[in-house]
Amino acid sequence: MKKKLFDYAKDNARRVTIKGSEGIAVGMKEVALQNGESILLYDTAGVYADENYEIDLKKGLPPFRKPWIDARLAKDGAVKTQYWYAKNGIITPEMEYVAIRENQGAQGPESITPEFVRAEIAAGRAILPANPNHPEAEPMIIGSRFLVKINANIGNSALGSDIEEEVEKALWAVKWGSDTVMDLSTGKNIHQTREAILRNTPVPIGTVPMYQALEKVYGQIEKLTWEVFRETLIEQAEQGVDYFTIHAGILREHLPHALRRVTGIVSRGGSIMAKWMEINQTENFIYTHFNEVCDILARYDIAASLGDGLRPGSLADANDAAQFGELKTLGKLAKICRENDVQVIIEGPGHVPMHLIQENMELQKKYCDEAPFYTLGPLVSDIGAGYDHITAAIGGAMIGWYGTAMLCYVTTKEHLALPNKDDVREAVVTFKLAAHAADIAKGHPGAMHRDLAMSRARYEFRWRDQFNLSLDPERARRFHLEMIKNSDADYCGMCGPHFCAMRITKSIQKKD
């Protein structure tokens, strides 16, 4: 692992911490600007960004959340969920932490208070994924009234990749701004890969436990049982996974609809469960054991991410009876989660043409009582092979504006292959932009300050500030310097010195 994976000095920046109540210190990226100002940016890098931090993958990250967890355990005698605390009027250190974090850049009176965070969690409109067994993770919040978050999927398939490579991929995604990481490994060393990721990643980790359960029965779907699945949930809960994708909503009654589709079932978990139901001629065992699932989730404060096993895999299948039938079921399950004090979010599509996106958001809110929505794109066309980060970013930005709380990234390799590091970087930055565009459109109080700083830097030809304020300073710098060997030029390589609109405009202003 390269020591300089997170080298903020290159961006004329440093990690600073904003202090809250005792023991609370929220890391942010402070960029020093050429005009003497500085700006605070939301940051996912954790202590890796500390210039003095020594990376040691064997040792793992400091478990800084442990004192908070231990204090609660001593007081309450058992793990309670962030939802339970919120419902009972208690503001946890995690809630205060995210309030400070979300307020980066907010102008005027802080609009995101710890009490606001608590109230949103209590209302079920937001979750704070924080398994006590993952004390290395920095608290973050997923909800429609907060910054739109993004998730990066990593994980080896049967076709490749090793453990250290997966950890590096997770940190690489975090470096570019991923708010959570899902480990979707399905090949060898699932347990060890996940362990290494959990101990070394400063963001919440999600998984799809079904994948490992299936590995445990050697890939034979007919051998899957509730017991194997239950055992897998507990194994992963003990390790510290923060949220589980659970395909509890796909039912036998939905299958005839799904099998008539152009692209059938495109969710791996959904297809496995559909096959299991067909073989056993009986109902989804996660659905029939859902209260027991909730018991486990509550015991570890793991958030349920209710999987959309019937998400559309093509425009032709969007918003159909299979998809919305399952969504209704997910709404019922979300209710059961809340009755069991379990934090819950709902997963969504998939492939959806632009004019059908809003209906997804509206029905999700209605059926699921405003539980946070977590979507994969949606992709607004089926023909984007090789460019599906773009078809998905278009749909993602729109649904984020409409109220979706988290976007799962889609890479250029979608439908074709597993992403490499370049693809992960491209996809994370792409989705950060989509999420950020949504934050601006929905009026998040901290969203606009970075754009304003960038535009001012642009108008004043502060090139280094433009690089450092962008989401990928290295790329912006490289593009500019390939053409102009000078970071102090008062023009850019697009128009050259004689045709710079901004320079001409300023010559007018100076006289006026």
Place this chain on the structure above:
Amino acid sequence: MKKKLFDYAKDNARRVTIKGSEGIAVGMKEVALQNGESILLYDTAGVYADENYEIDLKKGLPPFRKPWIDARLAKDGAVKTQYWYAKNGIITPEMEYVAIRENQGAQGPESITPEFVRAEIAAGRAILPANPNHPEAEPMIIGSRFLVKINANIGNSALGSDIEEEVEKALWAVKWGSDTVMDLSTGKNIHQTREAILRNTPVPIGTVPMYQALEKVYGQIEKLTWEVFRETLIEQAEQGVDYFTIHAGILREHLPHALRRVTGIVSRGGSIMAKWMEINQTENFIYTHFNEVCDILARYDIAASLGDGLRPGSLADANDAAQFGELKTLGKLAKICRENDVQVIIEGPGHVPMHLIQENMELQKKYCDEAPFYTLGPLVSDIGAGYDHITAAIGGAMIGWYGTAMLCYVTTKEHLALPNKDDVREAVVTFKLAAHAADIAKGHPGAMHRDLAMSRARYEFRWRDQFNLSLDPERARRFHLEMIKNSDADYCGMCGPHFCAMRITKSIQKKD
């Protein structure tokens, strides 16, 4: 110039022509699918895609539209515009051509008839840019009820690039699907570069005559005159330019608003005119001579693309008094264009947050009496440096859905440098996807057939069809084959053979 720039055989495709009335033959790309079917795709490559066509840049493309032009000239005694013909109830061969072209893939009764094309042009809701002096160009239509078109900007700046390189860039953009090309050259050899592009490009060519006019006075804005500008219009009209960006709408009354902005004036043409007005303390000479401009445009059937000299260059400046003040003026000028039988479109932003995009479209329709809208993005965030093709594609897809007729591409290099060939390819494909997503959302009858064919190919693991149906077959093929050395695999590299959702689904269907 590589002979194999357009090698359709690689994509299991060929150029075919669909015949209309005598002398009308519309080129399309016919892809042969693995299941024995074939599909027709809209195509911009012209005769270059003919496997037997010999590229000869010196000789240029065959002037196939010349007989139509000559016949009209013989009959009418002078050039009349497509708008004039449309208004007078005459369907030109160009109109029939675009009707056939737009109907690719339409299911059931053809909904786009030559009469429909004529009526839309007559109503001012569409233009058909077709300078008689550019008989090499294939007719295409720009209007809200047709396929959303995209434009690629090319052109050398003072900082680089030569003539053959610019022609290659134009053809490269056309290869990836650009519907028009704007030559924005500002450096040396402007005339010769444009000549070479016009003689060798099968799509309409646009320019910003102000750039050359300024070169003629050695870059000294104070020396610009109506006479120099007029002479430039005629020079370019004679060469065959199909549409001109004309910054006639920026007036002295708008300047105080613009100078108060975060990023002032970001249009090159706009800033030049603003400076000229300040120096001369008099009104925009293009505005004061607008009837004479229209005389020239009508004489050559050049479409006016009324430039938005005050488009916002930052989110903070979006939808402000400067922008909408100019837009109102553009509406008045559009009316004058029509009174002079000149085809007209209106240029639009720029940088606009998602929630303010729709207002742009609505006011444009209202002020400009439904003249086609032609936008640059809009970019939905200011912080996308290095990734602004994405911030612009998000806004572009949305405004296309709302009714914008043509999107100007934005490359990854926007704000930083001139694009190279890779950047042009990436940007063209990105904007084709944005435009296509808009076509689907607005219900263009020919939009969905390609997505459906792709999804069926996907579900049947017809990998080669998936490559060939995508917008960049070479990239899709490469991504897949990097991971799986087999184009007949019934799984993909993302999930591997054991976890393929579609394969599992099909195993259910087979039994049912």
